Amino acid sequence: MTDMRSFLGRDILSLKDFERDEFFQVFSVADELRHYAEKRRNGDLLTSKTLLTAFYQPSTRTRLATEAAMHRLGGHVLGFSDAKMTRAGDFYQESIKDTVHMLEYYGDVIAMRHFQQGAPAEAAKWASVPVINCGDGWGEHPTQVLTDLYTTWKHFGTLDGLRVLCVGDMRMRTMHSILYAMSQFDMEGLVVCPPEMSLLPEFKAELDERNVMYREVESVEKCIAEADVIYMEPVVQADYTKSRDEAHDDKGQTPAAYKVTRQLLRDKAKRTSIILHSLPRMDELPPDVDATRHARYWFEAFNGVAMRMALLSLVLGAVE
Amino acid sequence: MTDMRSFLGRDILSLKDFERDEFFQVFSVADELRHYAEKRRNGDLLTSKTLLTAFYQPSTRTRLATEAAMHRLGGHVLGFSDAKMTRAGDFYQESIKDTVHMLEYYGDVIAMRHFQQGAPAEAAKWASVPVINCGDGWGEHPTQVLTDLYTTWKHFGTLDGLRVLCVGDMRMRTMHSILYAMSQFDMEGLVVCPPEMSLLPEFKAELDERNVMYREVESVEKCIAEADVIYMEPVVQADYTKSRDEAHDDKGQTPAAYKVTRQLLRDKAKRTSIILHSLPRMDELPPDVDATRHARYWFEAFNGVAMRMALLSLVLGAVE
Amino acid sequence: MTDMRSFLGRDILSLKDFERDEFFQVFSVADELRHYAEKRRNGDLLTSKTLLTAFYQPSTRTRLATEAAMHRLGGHVLGFSDAKMTRAGDFYQESIKDTVHMLEYYGDVIAMRHFQQGAPAEAAKWASVPVINCGDGWGEHPTQVLTDLYTTWKHFGTLDGLRVLCVGDMRMRTMHSILYAMSQFDMEGLVVCPPEMSLLPEFKAELDERNVMYREVESVEKCIAEADVIYMEPVVQADYTKSRDEAHDDKGQTPAAYKVTRQLLRDKAKRTSIILHSLPRMDELPPDVDATRHARYWFEAFNGVAMRMALLSLVLGAVE
Numbered sequence A, B, C: 001m002t003d004m005r006s007f008l009g010r011d012i013l014s015l016k017d018f019e020r021d022e023f024f025q026v027f028s029v030a031d032e033l034r035h036y037a038e039k040r041r042n043g044d045l046l047t048s049k050t051l052l053t054a055f056y057q058p059s060t061r062t063r064l065a066t067e068a069a070m071h072r073l074g075g076h077v078l079g080f081s082d083a084k085m086t087r088a089g090d091f092y093q094e095s096i097k098d099t100v101h102m103l104e105y106y107g108d109v110i111a112m113r114h115f116q117q118g119a120p121a122e123a124a125k126w127a128s129v130p131v132i133n134c135g136d137g138w139g140e141h142p143t144q145v146l147t148d149l150y151t152t153w154k155h156f157g158t159l160d161g162l163r164v165l166c167v168g169d170m171r172m173r174t175m176h177s178i179l180y181a182m183s184q185f186d187m188e189g190l191v192v193c194p195p196e197m198s199l200l201p202e203f204k205a206e207l208d209e210r211n212v213m214y215r216e217v218e219s220v221e222k223c224i225a226e227a228d229v230i231y232m233e234p235v236v237q238a239d240y241t242k243s244r245d246e247a248h249d250d251k252g253q254t255p256a257a258y259k260v261t262r263q264l265l266r267d268k269a270k271r272t273s274i275i276l277h278s279l280p281r282m283d284e285l286p287p288d289v290d291a292t293r294h295a296r297y298w299f300e301a302f303n304g305v306a307m308r309m310a311l312l313s314l315v316l317g318a319v320e
Helices: A020-038 A061-072 A096-103 A119-126 A142-156 A173-182 A201-209 A220-226 A244-250 A262-268 A287-291 A297-315 B020-039 B061-072 B096-103 B119-126 B142-156 B173-182 B201-209 B220-226 B244-250 B262-268 B287-291 B297-315 C020-038 C061-072 C096-103 C119-126 C142-156 C173-182 C201-209 C220-226 C244-250 C262-268 C287-291 C297-315
Strands: A050-055 A076-080 A109-114 A131-136 A162-167 A187-192 A213-217 A229-232 A274-277 B050-055 B076-080 B109-114 B131-136 B162-167 B187-192 B213-217 B229-232 B274-277 C050-055 C076-080 C109-114 C131-136 C162-167 C187-192 C213-217 C229-232 C274-277
Touching: A020 A061, A020 A142, A020 A297, A050 A061, A050 A096, A050 C061, A061 A076, A061 A109, A061 A131, A061 A142, A061 A297, A061 B050, A061 B076, A061 B096, A076 C061, A096 A119, A096 C061, A096 C297, A109 A119, A119 A131, A131 A142, A131 A297, A142 A173, A142 A274, A142 A297, A162 A173, A162 A220, A173 A187, A173 A201, A173 A213, A187 A220, A213 A220, A220 A262, A262 A287, A274 A297, A297 B096, B020 B142, B020 B297, B050 B061, B050 B096, B061 B076, B061 B109, B061 B131, B061 B142, B061 B297, B061 C050, B061 C076, B061 C096, B096 B119, B109 B119, B119 B131, B131 B142, B131 B297, B142 B173, B142 B274, B142 B297, B162 B173, B162 B220, B173 B187, B173 B201, B173 B213, B187 B220, B213 B220, B220 B262, B262 B287, B274 B297, B297 C096, C020 C142, C020 C297, C050 C061, C050 C096, C061 C076, C061 C109, C061 C131, C061 C142, C061 C297, C096 C119, C109 C119, C119 C131, C131 C142, C131 C297, C142 C173, C142 C274, C142 C297, C162 C173, C162 C220, C173 C187, C173 C201, C173 C213, C187 C220, C213 C220, C220 C262, C262 C287, C274 C297
Parallel strands: A050 A076, A050 A109, A109 A131, A162 A187, A162 A229, A187 A213, A229 A274, B050 B076, B050 B109, B109 B131, B162 B187, B162 B229, B187 B213, B229 B274, C050 C076, C050 C109, C109 C131, C162 C187, C162 C229, C187 C213, C229 C274
Antiparallel strands: none
């Protein structure tokens, strides 16, 4: 047995890098710091530090949750929220190395979202400050999934022995991160998605190598009775080029196999199961589910701030 | 007589919600706090609080005045300034309820501008934190009009007995808010606008129900002699799709009936009357008016910061 | 001899306004404050002050360096980073005077980038707070060039007796600022550019009037042996309307006469010479130069924060 690695100065790039004990360490720091958010009082743990948010793709939840966390700890924040707002916008015009050898002087930690998979990892190679991956293309989304697992852990008191029904587009980064994370726990994945959105072969090979337990199932209905956690992403993507009326029509397009309805929950779900969704949603999760015992997505949103407080404090060495 | 309602935790959505004494309470807090802005020194009344600005339409003055107020009190600020920068951008893609059950965790008060009338009120229904309406479509613009009335009150020492000449597009939100507010004072409105921009019938019905005293007049010239306050909005809208030269041509398009010129002021206006304009202006208010005794729009701009300091401090419970 | 002018309340508009001693005063304050950036600890020199960034053109480096500097000193920051985000966006729709009589109430110093030459100077005419020119069209870029000269001074311990090879588009604002600055030192410029990008006649006349010593040379190769400082800008501009592949092709387009390669440096450059580049680069400066003794552009990026800390502290009166 070795001592635990320190989080000081560490990059948060992939949940492949997290070991079992490290998940619990992060959860415990989130528990320690969440009172600032609950009591709505900014503290002063990070007043002497600056967060740089480098978002090459628009984002609401992830960017604001990360910035809110920094503010809650008294810290400073600057950055950009859209590639169009920066001359460094086009990845192919300026190398990540060149970009990082500028950004690293403007803040003490870099939170990066990028449209290209691997960009935060490339940034971390060159940066003198920690880099937090806030979503990289089809890659990973570790801070979101740490939030999800933290929410799960707070509900069940454990992550072991749980079955997680993952429904949505399996090529999405959250799905990658949560399946990687399962390798560190006694968890089983139940994977439900349209055929054209299924796990890629190379990703399946990786899961096998890591002994991640999962089964592919045809529909939510066929496995919801087994699920402790129902982890959702849309299968219909919002089309922002459409007009109001056209967009409204899209809302009815999710096939029944990939929806979680109030009826289905009442008929088949475990009483103790919880639903997580990083939102925004299309029609895979109708609003009347919000009032069921299962809905945990807004608590999840709140936990997103506590989780980023924990990560920022850890990599900046303000807590251990 | 009841005691005054507390502002703690209260939403600022409409001036319909304000009672006479509450206007004066807000003015008095603005007076108490304005020295920070005058002396150009940020204080620490709100260091432990975070403002979230959710601007679904671009804005310069309102957004920056609100943020500046928060900074002046030592507070933290985050948010977005354009719907395009957020996946929650399209109102029809994500419900206000869903959006609010995220934003409420990122700040302690939400300042919202929205292209759709009623959106801030809908947000306030769901939010656990106060919502400040920073302009909602054709609806209202309470923080702007509180600023205007505060500026008027500082000049005249009272709001009673004043005649307010409102000139511009009567469908605009500032016009709605100021006419609602008049119900609480012994004020009379003189309404001047092109026929196609006149007060909507349903809005007139509301004013009648509230016993707001106002008259519709054909031109500024016909009533400026009676006016204590000249309250202006453009009737020609800036067309941002036009080129420099084309835009320049638009500047000459405001009909004389809806303009306030130096000549007109000299010939007909009361010596004590003041001009308010939330800016930017087209040619309804030529720049040579700036040097007259009547111009108060820059003082109004300064007061905009003091007013937002008052509102933020009140709803966050930092003052009473 | 007069005493030195104070920087308190002063605008930073042009390096034409700087006298020899003032350069050294600014360098010395940068030296005094740089430890905050080196130790990565925000101080509290400017906690009671607010910086307003008014960027009418997108910028990454200049905006973020300026904001980072303010945060490093504990200050507050607000503003806009794109003209499209503000109704004041179109210069021709609202006068600079009108815009400034709003912005001046939102912050204690205004950092402005503008697409139109002279806009910051026009703003400074009306503003009650100092205005810092962060680049104005084809005009000047004083904070960048102060950074460059500071970097040079830190390397050589002096600015006198140095030859500066300026290569790139001579119509660019950095080139203007650095050539103006040379009038205050015993420096000589070696100017290399494509004929269509050469110094404009009116600008040459100004340099002559100021007794700036410079020679126009045909290629980098012909004068690199004489150069102490190699000061670079691209001659091929990034075309952000192009696709990835098309953009990639542009990268090979810089003629050899305006490139600085590793080979050329090894064969001809002074051992002690340094290369400055404000970045981003096209292919005029290949990445393999980064590992030579000459590269100073990342140190220059770091110094950019220290320089803005100095300027903000000086004009706000926090240091002398």
